[in-house]
Amino acid sequence: MTINRRILLASLxxxxxxxxxxxxxxxxVLPSWNDGPTKASIVDFVARVTTxxxxxxxxxxxxxxxxxxxxxLWVEQPMYVQFAFALDRVKAMAPLHPEWKDKQPFKAVLxxxxxxxxxxxxxxxxxxxxxxxxxxxxAEFEKIVTDWLATARDARFKRPYTELVYxxxxxxxxxxxxxxxxxxxxxxxxxxxxxxxxxxxYGVPPEQVIGxxxxxxxxxxxxAPTLFRLPEVNFIDDKSGKPIGINEAIGRRPIAAFGNxxxxxxxxxxTTLGAGGVRFGLLVHHTDAERxxxxxxxxxxxxxxxxxxxxxxxxxxxxxxxxxxxxxxAFD
Amino acid sequence: MTINRRILLASLxxxxxxxxxxxxxxxxVLPSWNDGPTKASIVDFVARVTTxxxxxxxxxxxxxxxxxxxxxLWVEQPMYVQFAFALDRVKAMAPLHPEWKDKQPFKAVLxxxxxxxxxxxxxxxxxxxxxxxxxxxxAEFEKIVTDWLATARDARFKRPYTELVYxxxxxxxxxxxxxxxxxxxxxxxxxxxxxxxxxxxYGVPPEQVIGxxxxxxxxxxxxAPTLFRLPEVNFIDDKSGKPIGINEAIGRRPIAAFGNxxxxxxxxxxTTLGAGGVRFGLLVHHTDAERxxxxxxxxxxxxxxxxxxxxxxxxxxxxxxxxxxxxxxAFD
Numbered sequence: 001m002t003i004n005r006r007i008l009l010a011s012l013x014x015x016x017x018x019x020x021x022x023x024x025x026x027x028x029v030l031p032s033w034n035d036g037p038t039k040a041s042i043v044d045f046v047a048r049v050t051t052x053x054x055x056x057x058x059x060x061x062x063x064x065x066x067x068x069x070x071x072x073l074w075v076e077q078p079m080y081v082q083f084a085f086a087l088d089r090v091k092a093m094a095p096l097h098p099e100w101k102d103k104q105p106f107k108a109v110l111x112x113x114x115x116x117x118x119x120x121x122x123x124x125x126x127x128x129x130x131x132x133x134x135x136x137x138x139a140e141f142e143k144i145v146t147d148w149l150a151t152a153r154d155a156r157f158k159r160p161y162t163e164l165v166y167x168x169x170x171x172x173x174x175x176x177x178x179x180x181x182x183x184x185x186x187x188x189x190x191x192x193x194x195x196x197x198x199x200x201x202y203g204v205p206p207e208q209v210i211g212x213x214x215x216x217x218x219x220x221x222x223x224a225p226t227l228f229r230l231p232e233v234n235f236i237d238d239k240s241g242k243p244i245g246i247n248e249a250i251g252r253r254p255i256a257a258f259g260n261x262x263x264x265x266x267x268x269x270x271t272t273l274g275a276g277g278v279r280f281g282l283l284v285h286h287t288d289a290e291r292x293x294x295x296x297x298x299x300x301x302x303x304x305x306x307x308x309x310x311x312x313x314x315x316x317x318x319x320x321x322x323x324x325x326x327x328x329x330a331f332d
Numbered sequence: 333m334t335i336n337r338r339i340l341l342a343s344l345x346x347x348x349x350x351x352x353x354x355x356x357x358x359x360x361v362l363p364s365w366n367d368g369p370t371k372a373s374i375v376d377f378v379a380r381v382t383t384x385x386x387x388x389x390x391x392x393x394x395x396x397x398x399x400x401x402x403x404x405l406w407v408e409q410p411m412y413v414q415f416a417f418a419l420d421r422v423k424a425m426a427p428l429h430p431e432w433k434d435k436q437p438f439k440a441v442l443x444x445x446x447x448x449x450x451x452x453x454x455x456x457x458x459x460x461x462x463x464x465x466x467x468x469x470x471a472e473f474e475k476i477v478t479d480w481l482a483t484a485r486d487a488r489f490k491r492p493y494t495e496l497v498y499x500x501x502x503x504x505x506x507x508x509x510x511x512x513x514x515x516x517x518x519x520x521x522x523x524x525x526x527x528x529x530x531x532x533x534y535g536v537p538p539e540q541v542i543g544x545x546x547x548x549x550x551x552x553x554x555x556a557p558t559l560f561r562l563p564e565v566n567f568i569d570d571k572s573g574k575p576i577g578i579n580e581a582i583g584r585r586p587i588a589a590f591g592n593x594x595x596x597x598x599x600x601x602x603t604t605l606g607a608g609g610v611r612f613g614l615l616v617h618h619t620d621a622e623r624x625x626x627x628x629x630x631x632x633x634x635x636x637x638x639x640x641x642x643x644x645x646x647x648x649x650x651x652x653x654x655x656x657x658x659x660x661x662a663f664d
Contacts, residue, residue: 061537138579182539195583205393206583207514213580218572218598224606225598227579234580240550247470247559248545248566249581251527251538266550266557274556 030175031326032168038324041317042172045280046179049255056278060180064254066246066267067173069187069194069211071260071302072284073202075154075164077293079301082193083125084161085148089132106131134214134231138192141229146196159331162201167332168325169258169284173202176256184208184254186246188238188263192229210249212237238263243270260284265307268316281316283307288322291332362507363658364500370656373649374504377612378511381587388610390587392512398578398599399505400591401519401526401543403634404616405534407486407496409625411633414525415457416493417480421464438463466546466563470524473561478528491663494533499664500657501590501616505534508588516540516586518578520570520595524561542581544569570595575602592616593634600639600648613648615639620654623664 033039048056049063070076090100090109100106105124108116117124133141154164173183185204187194191211198204213234216227237245243266246254257264257271260283272279285304286295297305311318321328365371380388381395402408422432422441432438437456440448449456465473486496505515517536519526523543530536545566548559569577575598578586589596589603592615604611617636618627628636643650653660 061531064539191580191583199393207396207581209583216576216579218575218602220601225575225601227575227602243550243557243559244548247548248523249539251523251541269552269557270550270559 030168030171032171034324034326036324038317038319042175042280042282045256045278046176048278050179058255058277062252062255063176063179063181064184064250064252065176065181065256066184066186066210066242066250066254066258066271067169068259068261068264068267069185069189071286072258072264073165073169073173073185074161075157075292076302077286077295080189081161081164082189084152085145085193086128086132088148088152089144090128093132130214130231133190133193134229136229138216138227138229141192142196145193149197157329162197163331164329165201166284166325167327167330170202170330172258173204177203181256182208184210184246184250186210186237186242186257186267188212188236188241190214191237210237210245212241240266242267246270256280256282258282258284259307260286261302261304262307263302265310268307268314272314272316281311281314282319283311283316284319285321287320288325288328290322291328292321294322362500362503364503366656366658368656370649370651374507374612374614377588377610378508380610382511390609394584394587395508395511395513396516396582396584396586397508397513397588398516398518398542398574398582398586398590398603399501400593400596400599401517401521403592403618404590404596405497405501405505405517406493407489407624408634409618409627412521413493413496414521416484417477417525418460418464420480420484421476422460425464462546462563465522465525466561468561470548470559470561473524474528477525481529489661494529495663496661497533498616498657499659499662502534502662504590505536509535513588514540516542516578516582518542518569518574518589518599520544520568520573522546523569542569542577544573572598574599578602588612588614590614590616591639592618593636594639595634597639597642600646604646604648613643613646614651615643615648616651617653619652620657620660622654623660624653626654 029043030039048054049058051057067073070080074081087109090106094100094110097106100110105117105120105128108120109128149160149162152161153159154161157164176183183204185194185198185202185208189211191209191213194209194211195206198209199206215230215232215234217230219226219228235241235245242264246267253275254271255277256279257268259268268281272281283304285308286293288294295302296308297303361375362371380386381390383389399405402412406413419441422438426432426442429438432442437449437452437460440452441460481492481494484493485491486493489496508515515536517526517530517534517540521543523541523545526543527538527541530541531538547562547564547566549562551558551560567573567577574596578599585607586603587609588611589600591600600613604613615636617640618625620626627634628640
């Protein structure tokens with residue numbers, strides 16, 4: 001092979017400019033993260049798997065990263081956003097169901113009786129979820145979710161829920177994608193509750209969202225195909241359901257996984273243990289009652305207990321929100 | 333805005349060259365397809381949805397195309413390849429199961445007694461599928477499939493099954509991807525039977541393969557996470573299961589779908605009807621007994637009957653393999 005000397009020299013002349021650009025890029029990485037071991041562990045992992053010729057290099061098509069949603073990408077306190085949606089739907093649907101005035105758990109919802117609602121137990125909660133999530137086509141449900149999100153406001157922050165997403169995690173999603181990762185959401189939440197807005201809010205397209213689901217039925221109605229949502233659980237994408245869902249939908253193991261609760265434990269195990277190569281697991285620990293919420297082992301929503309103990313054993317990074325995040329929300 | 337006149341003129345000077353390149357590209361498109369209305373319908377559809385500013389333009393992220401596998405991308409006669417795999421597995425596993433010598437449907441498989449095998453009915457077939465597809469980890473099953481495909485040969489063509497893929501369809505997959513489409517496989521076949529080789533053979537990554545599945549169980553074994561395959565059906569991705577599977581895994585409607593049998597009818601309906609915008613449906617009609625096989629309404633494998641009648645009603649393109657395909661296989 002002949003090397004054209006002029007081209008070679010011209011290329012070499014470009015090097016300082018390229019190096020300067022790289023330093024600039026480094027400084028601009030994850031701006032809402034404070035410098036320290038947490039941020040360094042992320043940047044180090046990404047550098048290792050993307051360094052061509054390095055010992056830990058991972059080809060682009062294997063750079064799969066999975067993110068939990070509730071408590072990892074957006075707020076999950078004082079209740080899951082999807083449950084707030086369900087309660088609002090019960091109120092909106094009540095005029096068509098006069099019998100709910102005297103029937104639990106609906107009576108409790110309509111009267112705002114939290115105690116009676118809690119007493120209705122899991123059975124009551126499932127009934128509320130089914131009546132509000134089934135009985136319409138997938139297209140109708142998408143519109144209901146979209147319309148609700150456009151008007152609903154969180155009680156504490158007085159903002160649309162889609163603004164209660166963590167700015168440092170948005171930067172992390174974008175940073176991984178800029179480094180060739182395909183980012184997936186793997187959430188216990190309903191897949192059809194998330195898909196209408198994940199592209200706009202997280203930059204994650206519908207086909208990269210995995211979640212819990214109810215069964216659907218295909219029907220041709222007046223020449224038009226529809227999928228009708230049935231009041232029957234299809235899949236619960238939580239705990240050991242997460243690796244199962246990942247295997248079903250992606251078909252290969254992620255090399256990085258991000259969660260915040262014991263519901264993400266098995267996803268982090270599946271991602272990081274016994275698979276060879278460099279892997280990355282991260283848990284968001286909610287430690288900032290002032291700017292967001294502080295909770296872990298005793299919380300009913302997003303309990304972080306076993307996974308927190310296993311983090312140091314397995315080499316998982318634990319984000320201390322108060323210490324590691326310069327800001328929590330874009331509006332901070 | 334000031335227009336730099338020199339740049340403008342320089343750009344205009346390039347136009348004839350660009351036009352010449354476009355004519356060249358046109359001629360190079362789908363080289364294994366004979367010119368005629370079938371090929372023209374494909375090229376016309378792609379031109380319409382990719383013409384920026386045109387009335388039928390579709391943004392890249394919505395260019396989803398779904399392909400059936402058996403009989404659409406590779407040979408499905410005289411039996412599904414996956415069933416040939418299952419029969420071979422019964423033979424390979426037989427030494428560990430001496431009782432199979434006297435037990436149907438295994439006795440029939442070991443003795444090559446097609447009549448007795450057929451008499452074992454659906455129950456017998458399910459038993460054969462479960463015993464050969466469950467009872468191991470997902471990683472072990474992937475290795476079994478990969479090893480089998482490396483050595484197994486089709487009886488008629490004396491070739492590995494992965495060479496019995498239709499060259500015109502490979503070109504079609506690549507052509508759509510070159511035009512910004514994301515190509516998915518949506519098959520009645522087992523998703524974990526396809527994923528080990530779809531990237532290499534079709535250029536379709538595991539996360540874009542949707543198929544039938546059995547249930548799996550997550551277990552930590554000696555510190556390593558495993559998914560164990562259970563002898564229980566999870567999902568059948570055929571007929572009305574196809575739109576259901578598409579909705580679960582992709583979460584939006586394709587704008588183009590490709591199949592070859594009544595098992596693809598609902599996928600084509602879901603893709604092309606009542607959704608607005610320009611849509612494309614195509615059925616591969618097996619009409620070439622000499623180069624491949626000829627079958628449709630009476631076939632037990634890949635029956636094409638109702639969908640064939642509905643094709644003209646719904647404006648679906650029907651490929652006449654004998655007439656439309658210059659060659660069937662790459663080795664032709």
